[in-house]
Every structure is written in C-alpha cells, then in structure tokens.
Amino acid sequence: MFDKKSAAAPALCNSRCVCLVSSGGGGRGGGGGEGLRCVLVKNLEFEPLSTTALILEDRPANLPAKSLEETQRHKMEYEEMVAGAKRREVKEAQRKKRQMKERHKQEDIISNAMVIWNTEILPHWDTMKGTRRVRELWWQGLPPSVRGRVWSLAIGNELNITPELYEIFLSRAKEKWRSYSETSSVNDSESEGASLADRESSLDLIKLDISRTFPSLFIFQKGGPYHDLLHSVLGAYTCYRPDIGYVQGMSFIAAVLILNLEEADAFITFANLLNKPCQMAFFRVDHELMLKYFAAFEVFFEENLPRLFSHFQTNNLTPDLYLIDWIFTLYSKSLPLDVACRVWDVFCRDGEESLFRTGLGILRLFEDILLQMDFIHIAQFLTRLPEDLQPHTLFSAMANTHMISRNRRWAQVSVTLQIEAIFSLIWSE
Numbered sequence: 001m002f003d004k005k006s007a008a009a010p011a012l013c014n015s016r017c018v019c020l021v022s023s024g025g026g027g028r029g030g031g032g033g034e035g036l037r038c039v040l041v042k043n044l045e046f047e048p049l050s051t052t053a054l055i056l057e058d059r060p061a062n063l064p065a066k067s068l069e070e071t072q073r074h075k076m077e078y079e080e081m082v083a084g085a086k087r088r089e090v091k092e093a094q095r096k097k098r099q100m101k102e103r104h105k106q107e108d109i110i111s112n113a114m115v116i117w118n119t120e121i122l123p124h125w126d127t128m129k130g131t132r133r134v135r136e137l138w139w140q141g142l143p144p145s146v147r148g149r150v151w152s153l154a155i156g157n158e159l160n161i162t163p164e165l166y167e168i169f170l171s172r173a174k175e176k177w178r179s180y181s182e183t184s185s186v187n188d189s190e191s192e193g194a195s196l197a198d199r200e201s202s203l204d205l206i207k208l209d210i211s212r213t214f215p216s217l218f219i220f221q222k223g224g225p226y227h228d229l230l231h232s233v234l235g236a237y238t239c240y241r242p243d244i245g246y247v248q249g250m251s252f253i254a255a256v257l258i259l260n261l262e263e264a265d266a267f268i269t270f271a272n273l274l275n276k277p278c279q280m281a282f283f284r285v286d287h288e289l290m291l292k293y294f295a296a297f298e299v300f301f302e303e304n305l306p307r308l309f310s311h312f313q314t315n316n317l318t319p320d321l322y323l324i325d326w327i328f329t330l331y332s333k334s335l336p337l338d339v340a341c342r343v344w345d346v347f348c349r350d351g352e353e354s355l356f357r358t359g360l361g362i363l364r365l366f367e368d369i370l371l372q373m374d375f376i377h378i379a380q381f382l383t384r385l386p387e388d389l390q391p392h393t394l395f396s397a398m399a400n401t402h403m404i405s406r407n408r409r410w411a412q413v414s415v416t417l418q419i420e421a422i423f424s425l426i427w428s429e
Helices: 002-012 070-128 134-141 144-155 161-184 182-190 196-200 203-211 226-242 250-260 263-274 276-282 287-304 304-315 321-327 338-350 353-363 376-385 391-399 411-429
Strands: 019-025 034-040
Touching: 019 182, 019 353, 034 411, 070 134, 134 338, 144 263, 144 338, 161 226, 161 263, 196 276, 226 250, 226 263, 250 263, 250 321, 250 338, 250 411, 263 276, 276 287, 276 321, 276 353, 287 304, 287 321, 287 353, 287 411, 304 376, 321 353, 338 353, 338 391, 353 391
Parallel strands: none
Antiparallel strands: 019 034
C-alpha cells in the first residue's frame, strides 16, 4: 500500500505543491532508493529558471487552441529572442574581456613607469626633467605613487614656504575661527563694511565650499577623513594671503593636492601653484588680464576649430562662460577625477599653455555634439562633462590641437595681447 501511495503522489501535486526527490539514507528510518515528497505551500511564487517560463506553450483552456502556423511563428520568434540574448551576452563578455585586458595592460605600463620614475628620473630630476624621453613618459600619465612628488618638484617652491611656516599660519587660522565663532553675530551686522577678501575668507564660505567638493567621494564632507585637512589648508592660505583670501574653486585644487601629498607639502604646493601668473590673474579677479587670456584662447580656438568657433560666435557664447570654471578648478570639477589628474600632469609639465590646450581638446572631442546645441545646452554641457570620458580620448584630441598661430606660440600671443593692453591703458590716460 505504501508503494502504491507513493506512486500516486505525483498526481496529487498542483501549482501550490513542491515535489522533492530525496536519496536514500537521509530519513529517520534509513533505507536506500529514491522517494518523492510533496510539500503543500501557500502562495509560493517561483522565479523562472529561464525565459521559457515566460511563454505559454498552450493557451488557457478557456481560449481557442493555437493553430499550427501560429505555434510555429511563436516558436521562431522565441528562438530569435533567445539567440539575440545570447549574442548580447557574448558581446558583453567580449567587452569585459577587452576591458580587463586593457586594465592589465595599463597596470603593467604604470608598474614599469613607476620603476623608471623612482630609479632613473627622480634621483636626477634637474638633468632629466627636460629630456624628450621624460616628457613623453610625462604625457602618458604619471604613476599615482610618484604623482604628488613630481607635481611638487615641477611647481617648485619659489615662495620658500617651510612646514614650520605652514604651522604658524594654521595656528593663526584656528585662532581666527575661534574668535569668528564667538563674534559671528557682530560680524554679520558689520558685514556690509567688510572688504571682499574678509568676506571671502570667512569660515562660512570655506565650510560651504568644502561640503561641495567632490561630493561623490564622501571624503571631504563633514565627518569624512579629509574634511579637517582640507579645512586647515584653506584656512592657513587665507591667513598667508589675506589680500586674496578664499575664492570659490580653491577647495577643488587643494583637495586634489591633499589626495596626492602630505599636509604641509600640499599647502606649500597649493600656495606656489596659486602664485603662478595665470592663477593669480584669475583668483585676484584681474578682469583686464583675464580678458587677455580669453582673447588668446580665441585666437587658437578659431585656428583649430573654425566651424565650432563660428557656431559659438553665432550663439554669443564667450569663453568666460566655460573657461572661468575650468581654470579656477584646473578642470577638477568638470572632468572625472582620474582624467583631471592627467590634465594636472601635463599642466605641471607645460604650464598655463596646457590649460588652454586642454580646453581646446575638450571642444575638439565634442565638436560634433556641440555643433547641434544652442547657447543654454552648450553652457550646461561644458560645465559638467560626461562621466564616462576616457583619458586617452581627450589626450588624443589634445594631441591634434596645435598651439601655434601664424608662427607664434601661446606664450608669444598671450604676452603680445597683454603688452597691447598695457599700452592701451597708458594711452587712455
């Protein structure tokens, strides 16, 4: 009777029953062979094992049966659908394989480059930095492990700032913040009479900007591992250069340096970087000088990308609408961070010219897209560039950008425009 009952068990199963096959030896009574157990389950939903579970081979009983022609058509459609899914899976697997291969290749390149930089270049920096081989390696991107040191050496320390001097200005900043918090209500009532530098070096503005610095990384915001460090570097700088104070955009530059250098070295490099002519012109908001930089940029813009230049002119899109943000943050806000670091590599090698070459490279890379856009969409696009932008595509566009106009390089064009501005100012007086 037991065997008959077991044999009949499958017939009792329905959509609310789970049938399990068990091998011998697992039960309390022992014994071999296979048994079939049916467990009644309420409202149990199964995930399909494959896409076949989504297709009803036969229509429900209350509907007419499928014709042979319809059955064949549905079968062909299903097979085509499955084949398409398999093709997509194979394509995706191949893409991931290529991506992994490229990643391993890049890791090998970086590993080899790191050895060269550490053993051959950095120990002999002064004699090696200008050689063709080093400049080519530099263009390919600095290994992350040596990036901070190379930046620091390339930017230099003309201001002769020491770690001890940093500690002095940091102490002043902390004292200033303490007194600021104690007298914040008084400062608020007298803010109208405060100078621009005083207002912009305020704790509130620095705090606000830090909260907006690389928000996706969650490391510079309140409670993050680098929040206090960034706060210290920016605060110390406002005490070191009260004539400049804090200007929006500085937080991005300081943050990138902090990611690659120790605290005191980051401050030293930060102060010296901002002391460069181009950065000083922008952070002091020297309108006349900024206009000359924009004019020089447009000379090379028209030379390299005449169609896009004309399109921008037609839409009244002037360089200040996108260049200011790029220069103020050295592209670290608009570009993905890894790409921005590559831009910084070349900036440390070539100086301010590379910043404007990068801008032209971006415009060249997205020329076809930008030609289809109007004023508003161009401005929005250039403010926040695509997150999937790859370094090699940007640097390929930059390599095809020539910084020579009528046999004059960037420095010559820029200086000529600045001299003309000085003479124009003298004559007007």
